[in-house]
Amino acid sequence: MERLATYLTYLSKLEAHGVETISSAEMAARTGMNAAQFRKDLSHFGEFGRPGIGYNVRELTRRIARILKVDCEQCVLLVGAGNLGSAIVGYPALKAQNFHIVAAFDNDRNKIGRKLWDLRIQDISDLKKVNRKLNARIGIIAVPAEAAQQVAAALLEADIRAILNFAPVTLKLPPGIAARNVDFVQELAVLSFYAAGEATRE
Amino acid sequence: MERLATYLTYLSKLEAHGVETISSAEMAARTGMNAAQFRKDLSHFGEFGRPGIGYNVRELTRRIARILKVDCEQCVLLVGAGNLGSAIVGYPALKAQNFHIVAAFDNDRNKIGRKLWDLRIQDISDLKKVNRKLNARIGIIAVPAEAAQQVAAALLEADIRAILNFAPVTLKLPPGIAARNVDFVQELAVLSFYAAGEATRE
DNA sequence: TAGATTGTTAATCGATTAACAATC
DNA sequence: TAGATTGTTAATCGATTAACAATC
Numbered sequence: 001m002e003r004l005a006t007y008l009t010y011l012s013k014l015e016a017h018g019v020e021t022i023s024s025a026e027m028a029a030r031t032g033m034n035a036a037q038f039r040k041d042l043s044h045f046g047e048f049g050r051p052g053i054g055y056n057v058r059e060l061t062r063r064i065a066r067i068l069k070v071d072c073e074q075c076v077l078l079v080g081a082g083n084l085g086s087a088i089v090g091y092p093a094l095k096a097q098n099f100h101i102v103a104a105f106d107n108d109r110n111k112i113g114r115k116l117w118d119l120r121i122q123d124i125s126d127l128k129k130v131n132r133k134l135n136a137r138i139g140i141i142a143v144p145a146e147a148a149q150q151v152a153a154a155l156l157e158a159d160i161r162a163i164l165n166f167a168p169v170t171l172k173l174p175p176g177i178a179a180r181n182v183d184f185v186q187e188l189a190v191l192s193f194y195a196a197g198e199a200t201r202e
Numbered sequence: 203m204e205r206l207a208t209y210l211t212y213l214s215k216l217e218a219h220g221v222e223t224i225s226s227a228e229m230a231a232r233t234g235m236n237a238a239q240f241r242k243d244l245s246h247f248g249e250f251g252r253p254g255i256g257y258n259v260r261e262l263t264r265r266i267a268r269i270l271k272v273d274c275e276q277c278v279l280l281v282g283a284g285n286l287g288s289a290i291v292g293y294p295a296l297k298a299q300n301f302h303i304v305a306a307f308d309n310d311r312n313k314i315g316r317k318l319w320d321l322r323i324q325d326i327s328d329l330k331k332v333n334r335k336l337n338a339r340i341g342i343i344a345v346p347a348e349a350a351q352q353v354a355a356a357l358l359e360a361d362i363r364a365i366l367n368f369a370p371v372t373l374k375l376p377p378g379i380a381a382r383n384v385d386f387v388q389e390l391a392v393l394s395f396y397a398a399g400e401a402t403r404e
Numbered sequence: 405t406a407g408a409t410t411g412t413t414a415a416t417c418g419a420t421t422a423a424c425a426a427t428c
Numbered sequence: 429t430a431g432a433t434t435g436t437t438a439a440t441c442g443a444t445t446a447a448c449a450a451t452c
Binding site for chain 2: 001002004005006008009010030031032067068069070074076083084086087088090091092093094096097099137138144145161162163164166168169170178179180182183184185186187188189190191192193194195196
Binding site: 023024025035036039040042043047048049050051052053054055 | 431432433434435436
């Protein structure tokens with residue numbers, strides 16, 4: 001459920017501001033969704049609120065975090081130590097959401113051994129061996145499109161269960177492996193369409 | 203239509219490989235969609251293929267590019283000259299898809315005047331003035347969450363029609379302004395859910 | 405002509421939302 | 429008790445897909 005993550009982001013902010021209770025109506029307004037949808041989304045995972053009162057922000061935050069498994073630290077592997085990889089590792093919101101990039105890999109001889117922030121860039125061919133110790137479940141692909149499918153194969157070899165793919169390709173993956181694509185150039189193309197035409201959306 | 207952009211990416215690759223014709227069935231298989239959906243998506247914009255033959259790759263590429271308005275160079279403004287902003291400007295696939303970042307802004311006195319690749323970082327308070335000359339229609343927000351809404355307001359002031367937002371907040375925008383969010387930490391949270399549970403998806 | 409594949413209609417499916425009895 | 433708001437059912441809406449006549 002992608003929306004749960006949106007809710008969590010906003011709830012964390014509320015919690016930091018000391019808000020104790022919130023109604024589905026207000027949550028919906030703040031995150032741009034529908035109140036019934038918010039309640040429905042939660043209902044898949046149990047009961048969270050109190051009729052007539054609303055939701056306890058602190059408790060709801062905890063419970064959604066537990067559902068998304070971001071209540072404890074999550075280890076993540078990064079493949080691709082270029083500009084994008086660097087920006088990812090240095091992104092402050094990662095730690096805030098309990099994600100921890102534990103290793104960075106590349107295939108470039110000139111990069112291997114160097115530092116990416118506080119990580120030593122390792123040889124992609126050691127991926128499997130390294131993850132035998134680290135046991136990360138999530139991998140990030142931040143390499144050029146041509147190499148992405150190959151890197152995905154290496155990640156699967158290393159027992160990765162989920163892949164966040166920044167390369168603009170549709171990965172072929174076996175069933176049971178979760179994947180999400182982040183392709184901001186594609187998003188720009190969509191915006192380009194809406195910015196030009198009279199067709200207005202969202 | 204987000205899927206048109208996916209099609210375009212793959213079609214460009216086909217064209218580069220010299221493929222002349224492709225059927226909806228094959229397009230669908232390669233991009234992980236349904237053949238009927240592919241044909242339906244196109245049908246909103248006219249007729250593109252020939253029964254019994256398929257689609258001319260070269261022509262289809264051109265026409266989709268025209269629909270998405272990426273057939274000519276698109277000017278884009280960037281606000282936020284941090285690590286993320288730097289990775290965006292330096293991203294090679296941007297030029298390939300005809301996007302051109304024409305100006306970079308920040309509010310940090312230490313950054314203003316410095317270079318971000320080949321761009322000089324400008325003062326955010328000059329945004330409106332600068333864009334009066336550049337006339338960009340699309341803006342990218344790559345600033346911390348706290349500042350995002352404020353930056354969005356400045357972009358609107360400068361006559362931007364579409365916003366690509368990397369900050370993890372739901373922007374409040376007037377109708378008629380297109381926006382897309384790129385929030386990879388949120389994507390990680392979703393993956394965290396699927397990687398852990400037996401619930402398998404996509 | 406026979407085989408392939410389109411564009412489009414109609415059927416299916418799932419997701420969104422409105423409405424409301426139950427509850428604080 | 430009266431007002432508010434939940435969880436959930438039922439109704440609506442839109443998106444996906446199967447099927448097929450039209451066409452190369």
